[in-house]
Amino acid sequence: MPLTMYRMTVPVFQRGLSAMKTYLDKVEVFAEEKKIDSSILVAGRLNPDMLSLAGQYQRATDTSKFAVVRLTGLEAPRFEDNETTISELRERVAKAEAFLASVAQEAFNGSEEREVTIGAGGGVNVTMSGVEYLALSALPNFYFHVTTAHAILREQGVPVGKRDYLGPYV
């Protein structure tokens, strides 16, 4: 299989979102065992000025969606950022997955050189090629939010592990 923009986006995001669904299954079991309201875990965060677990799900799904939009020019559904329960986070992931599954590989034709403009902080916009956007923004942002969700859960004692994050190889 050649290295393509499609291979490094849609299946990568699908795999990461699959891990995030596994985390939700484990949160649910953990909350039942410990007799905790699972919405407390959904609101968990590492630091008061950091996004909650729900926020990490919102940003991970948005990163996947906007990466496709920016690299292909396709339009994506808009999501409200109002999830507070496990089932609402499951719905959020399912909506992102449905969008990703709808994207044809051919939509990425020419995306290596496509100009992408993103915010660089401080109100400054930068324009870069699709390849640079993939390497500098889309992938690091996506993995940041999946891993931070993982970290929030680990810090709260939910037994998620590296294998859940990486997903099965076979």
Next chain:
Amino acid sequence: MPLTMYRMTVPVFQRGLSAMKTYLDKVEVFAEEKKIDSSILVAGRLNPDMLSLAGQYQRATDTSKFAVVRLTGLEAPRFEDNETTISELRERVAKAEAFLASVAQEAFNGSEEREVTIGAGGGVNVTMSGVEYLALSALPNFYFHVTTAHAILREQGVPVGKRDYLGPYV
């Protein structure tokens, strides 16, 4: 710039390691301000059965090194996993950076189809193409350890931010 195996490995790792150096600078300032022995922060972790901050640096540097080794067949220097101070972590990162800087782009010729064998857990090995290894193992592992270092520091109050993680765009 075309999408290449080199672009998605060496410069990606260099950028991530650069962020990890910024984190060390911030740990040092934080420790001085709070009059904390910075080695306490180096030993910090989110959960007793998770790797410490030093462990995240060891795994991030190793992931970058082994990705190059597996995709190119080059040999890499061996690192001891014995860092306990900021300056030792800086040396560790510098050694990984020196190795990455020594790798020619041409070393990645043919790496898309190169067979890579890695452990899949439970003593099972799997063999996959270079592209699959990049997408399923090298990049998610690397970003996992950079982000978990970030999470450990955030949880301990060190003022690292998303901009430090992503690095400058311009």
